Amino acid sequence: MxxxxxxxxxxxxxxxxxxxxxxxxxxxxxxxxxxxxxxxxxxxxxxxxxxxxxxxxxxxxxxxxxxxxxxxxxxxxxxxxxFEPKAFEGMKECLEVLKKRFLLSVVSGSDHVIVHSIINRLFPGIFDIVVTGDDIINSKPHPDPFLKAVELLNVRREECVVIENAILGVEAAKNARIYCIGVPTYVEPSHLDKADLVVEDHRQLMQHLLSLEPANGFRQ
The missing domain is CATH 1.10.150.240 (Putative phosphatase; domain 2)
Incomplete structure (x- = not known):
C-alpha cells in the first residue's frame, strides 16, 4: 500500500x-x-x-x-x-501530479541552507517533509536519513518508495529496507544494481512514477 x-x-x-x-x-x-x-x-x-x-x-x-x-x-x-538552479525537464510538473496522490519528501546529504534554498525556489509548496545533511548524524549509506523521513511522514517503510541516483543513496535506502528506484544520472547503471529497479533516464523515471497507484483512499 x-x-x-x-x-x-x-x-x-x-x-x-x-x-x-x-x-x-x-x-x-x-x-x-x-x-x-x-x-x-x-x-x-x-x-x-x-x-x-x-x-x-x-x-x-x-x-x-x-x-x-x-x-x-x-x-x-x-x-x-x-550554481545555476535547474530542475530536470518535466520534474516539477510530474511532482505536482504526484502530490495529489502521495506524501512527498526530500532526503539530501547537502546542508540545510543549500537544500531549502533550492527546494523553495524550484519546487515551492511541493514537499511535505525535507531532511538535510544537517538533520542527522550518520549520513548515507547509513539508513538514518530515510528512517528520519519515514518517521516524520508518519508512515511505515513498506509504504514508501525511495528515488535515488547515487551509489550511497541506494545503499542507504536498502539498509533502511525501503524499496528503491535508481536513476543513473552521473554513474553507470551497473553501479546502482542494489536498487530494486533501475530506470534508463529521467523520462522513464517520470513515466514509472506517474503509473504508481496510491493506497485506497489516500490523497484522493
Whole structure:
C-alpha cells in the first residue's frame, strides 16, 4: 500500500552535481589538495561530516590535518557563486501530479541552507517533509536519513518508495529496507544494481512514477 515517495535532490530533482563537484574541487585546491569529479560522485549523498574524510584520503592526505569547517566554508561560497538552479525537464510538473496522490519528501546529504534554498525556489509548496545533511548524524549509506523521513511522514517503510541516483543513496535506502528506484544520472547503471529497479533516464523515471497507484483512499 504505497503512501509516500522519498526523493534525493541532487541528480534526481535538480541537475546540480557538476556544480557541487566544481565547488568542492575549488575548496580542495585552496587547501593544497586535488580531487576528481568521479571521487565526488562516488560519495554523493553523504554529508560533509562523513564525506570529507573520504575525499581527503582520496587526495592522499590525512583528514586530521585539515579544518573541515574551513573547507566547507569555501565550498559553500563557491557553490553559491557558480550554481545555476535547474530542475530536470518535466520534474516539477510530474511532482505536482504526484502530490495529489502521495506524501512527498526530500532526503539530501547537502546542508540545510543549500537544500531549502533550492527546494523553495524550484519546487515551492511541493514537499511535505525535507531532511538535510544537517538533520542527522550518520549520513548515507547509513539508513538514518530515510528512517528520519519515514518517521516524520508518519508512515511505515513498506509504504514508501525511495528515488535515488547515487551509489550511497541506494545503499542507504536498502539498509533502511525501503524499496528503491535508481536513476543513473552521473554513474553507470551497473553501479546502482542494489536498487530494486533501475530506470534508463529521467523520462522513464517520470513515466514509472506517474503509473504508481496510491493506497485506497489516500490523497484522493
Amino acid at each position: 504505497l503512501k509516500a515517495l522519498i526523493f534525493d535532490m541532487d541528480g534526481v530533482l535538480v541537475d546540480s552535481m557538476p556544480f557541487h563537484a566544481a565547488a568542492w574541487k575549488k575548496a580542495f585546491f585552496e587547501m593544497g589538495m586535488e580531487i576528481q569529479d568521479s571521487d565526488i560522485f562516488a560519495i554523493e549523498g553523504s554529508n560533509p561530516r562523513n564525506g570529507l574524510p573520504l575525499l581527503i584520503r582520496k587526495a592522499r592526505k590525512e583528514p586530521e590535518a585539515f579544518d573541515f569547517e574551513a573547507i566547507t566554508s569555501i565550498y559553500r561560497q563557491e557553490f553559491k557563486r557558480v
